[in-house]
Amino acid sequence: MPSGTPGDTQDIGGPQVRRLRLQGESGVVPLARDFTRQALYAWGWLPAAGADQRAAAEDVLLVVSELVTNACLHAEGPDELLLACDNKVIRVEVSDGGTGQPAPRTPHRAGRPGGHGMFIVQRLCLDWGVVRPTGRPGKTVWAELGAPG
Template sequence: MSTSQSGLPQGGQFRRLALFGGSGVVGRCRDFTRIALLDWGWLPAADEEGQAVADDVLLLVCELVTNACLHTAGPERLLLHCTESALRVEVADAGPDRPRPRLPHQPGRPGGHGLHIVARLSTRWGVTVREDLAGKSVWLEIAAPSAP
């Protein structure tokens, strides 16, 4: 297997976490992601920009998982795909409804900010209807921190 300069295999590396039960699921996903970021060299960060990107990733994972907890029966799987240039995060759930940002966005109102945060901090995001099972995957991508 050949590897890139970052130490990742060509095509990147995947990490999957099967999820069941609601208690502590957000924290489990955040911790799982933090360990992956450590393994992939995103943490400890080389500089402030790198730390900001890693912090954004952890926040974004929490937002996607929280949305699945609040608006569906809960998340079923967290998938991370890291390449030299980006990280893709996917949270799968059995809910049939596509998430939509609450409009109009009212920053002073409690709640309803998750997808606005996702849209602002990620490079891009979207929803993929799952072919294998009922439900969907909500995904986002975030660019890798610049090499020092």
């Protein structure tokens, strides 16, 4: 498959990588969740063998939902979702054309509607950040979660 095609996969001795092109698609949040769920099955995170594995898979799905939703709300929608997995960490990357800087709202107020996305990402992930390409607009927001067990 050409790079960037929905379902594009790569498994060459390192991390397993899957890419989903989202630019111009509708219903991108459920599309991204379904794509991620398929990857988790392929990588053995699902079906979950126990509560820890089930919680880890749900955390990955939630982080994907939050990052894709943020690209919809604060940019002009996501361009691509990239998932990379080795035995220890899964990395989620969502690229968009936006110029904003994602950050958890401070102070965080649990009872207030909205504004919880990056707080959730921060709480669930080992680390997260933003990479900006040189010479063109946009960004990639990435997050890393630990494998269960």
